[in-house]
Amino acid sequence: MPAGFEEAVREVSRERVRGASWALSTLARGLLEELESGRTLECPRTSQVLRTTLPGMGSLEVLAEVVERLCSRPGELAEALRRLMDYVEEAGREAAERAAELLSGAGAVSTVSFSRAVQLTILAARPPLVYVLESRPGGEGVAMARHLRQSGVNTVVLPDSAVGLAVSRSGAVVFGADAAGLDGCLRNKLGTLPLATSAGALGVEVVAVFESYKIVPRACGWEGVETRGYRVEGWGDVEYPVFEPVPLRLVSHIATELGGGRAGVEPLRLYRRLFLEEVLGGDV
16 A cells, blocks of 8 residues: 555554544545655555445545545546545534434434534534443543533533433433445444434433435445454453444434435435536536
8 A cells, every 4th residue: 555545554553533524535545645745556455455444434435436436537636535535524513403403302312323414413403412332441431421512512421321311311312333335224333323312212302413425335344444452350251342333223313514404315325426426527
């Protein structure tokens, strides 16, 4: 791999809190630096590395798709990468504005893990109270709670085992997605499925907010999803998958920068096509 791209891959591989949008921008920037320096990308190798850096993350699957389509035309690829990075800057804010409208009047909300789109949604909606599940073992939810509290949002951290309690006290649940599949699944950090399932059992609305560059052909049957390990006192090392599938039927509404409304595969199909047209310059 070229040196600049290689360093970007290492940086993304080491990160434990920042998610799909940051990873996409970081790797796209690394690729663009290589192209601007006049280096030639090894197309199959580059797309393979993108898919395996954080397997299960839809934004990197989409980036690999962009590289495969345009790798033989480096000038066009460079332009597509620039458009993509500009797109990422605004997409999260626009998706959050739509999601905030869906949360209007919901009262307290519950969430899990750390998502830039969810953070922006909560800051826009300003619910009276936010319950954030810890999201152990990574603790991404604690990082989210700190950001929200620093922004003046009334935030309570609860252990993951209190998911039912959190949902029972909430008028809505909101979470992000690291991938959204045309096969009828979302894929997000471990702990999202219990949150969505609890909401369904208790009759609480579920809003999923994410950018269209996370929409991929499949999210349910994704093979080789990244795993991590941690040590459980009194037991030993435990390995766990970073992402888990969440059936779209457990989601009430979706919100993206390109539109929002009732959850379904057809809107996802439309948003994916519109996004690729924008980034690829109509070469879809």
